[in-house]
Amino acid sequence: MSAIPNAPVIIKRKKIVVSTGHHGGAWKVAYADFVTAMMAFFMLMWLLNATTEQQRKGLADYFSPTIPVNRISGGGDGAFSGDSVFSEETLAQNGTGASSDKPTEANEARGDTGLNRSIEETSGEAQAIQAIQDILNGENSEIVIPETALDHISTRLSDEGLIIEVFDHETEPLFEAGSAAPTTVMQDIAGALAQVFGLVSNEIAINGHIRAHPVVLAENPVWDLSSARADQLRKLLEKEGLRPRRVQRVSGYADRKAVDSNPMAPRNNRLELILLYTE
Secondary structure, rough: OOOOOOOOOOOOOOOOOOOOOOOOOOHHHHHHHHHHHHHHHHHHHHHHHHHHHHHHHHHHHOOOOOOOOOOOOOOOHHHHHHOOOOOOOOOOOOOHHHOOOOOOOOOOOOOOOOOOOOHHHHHHHHHHHHHHHHHHHOOOOOOOOHHHHHOOOOOEEEEOEEEEEEEEEEOOEOOOOOOOEEOOOHHHHHHHHHHHHOOOOOEEEEEEEEEOOOOOOOOOOOHHHHHHHHHHHHHHHHHHOOOOOHEEEEEEEEOOOOOOOOOOOOOOOOEOOOOOOEO
């Protein structure tokens, strides 16, 4: 008999696992929140870069919880109807949040941007000053300045503002010798500068400089002449349309700040106009 008596009985049970769907889905919710937050962050960065200071102030006013009804429009156009936040033609005013030049006190967005409302409205003061510098360097076609005038102009930035230097050439002076009578070139330059200054509303300072004269002169004219020429440029600018109140000071420096190593060089005959930064 081949069977072994009392042999152990082995029972094999097969475990069947029934699928209950996806496991550990919490990480997907966290990931979706993270992606949404990143999208919101990049949208914020884009808005900060694509809007002006006044527009950002208008957007901040719209979301301000301190007043029940904000004084700017916050809707959209197209499918959402309503106004664009950049509109200024509807009753829901934009104030300083958009490009309205002179909003009323009631319609103006709260706060002060510190910028003058002109070209600075859309680009900011630093960009406006840079645009003026590009024009005077012949790098911008917005206003065409004659080459004869550009040859007498140089620009540089300082802590005070944009310095525009107008200087003599040895064969082409800006004023008649020994006087404050402007030449034709000086009159052309004054007309071009007045047109360029119309793009901004910054205040202006004018400094006059004169080359040194021989010390043997009984009456040295450098002080009176530098002041007279600076004041003559002020008069020329105002004649071309510059608002008189924009000129904050007119100074004469005589021969005290020469730019040429030769104190008597014609290059030291120059006028400096400074587009002053706003405080």
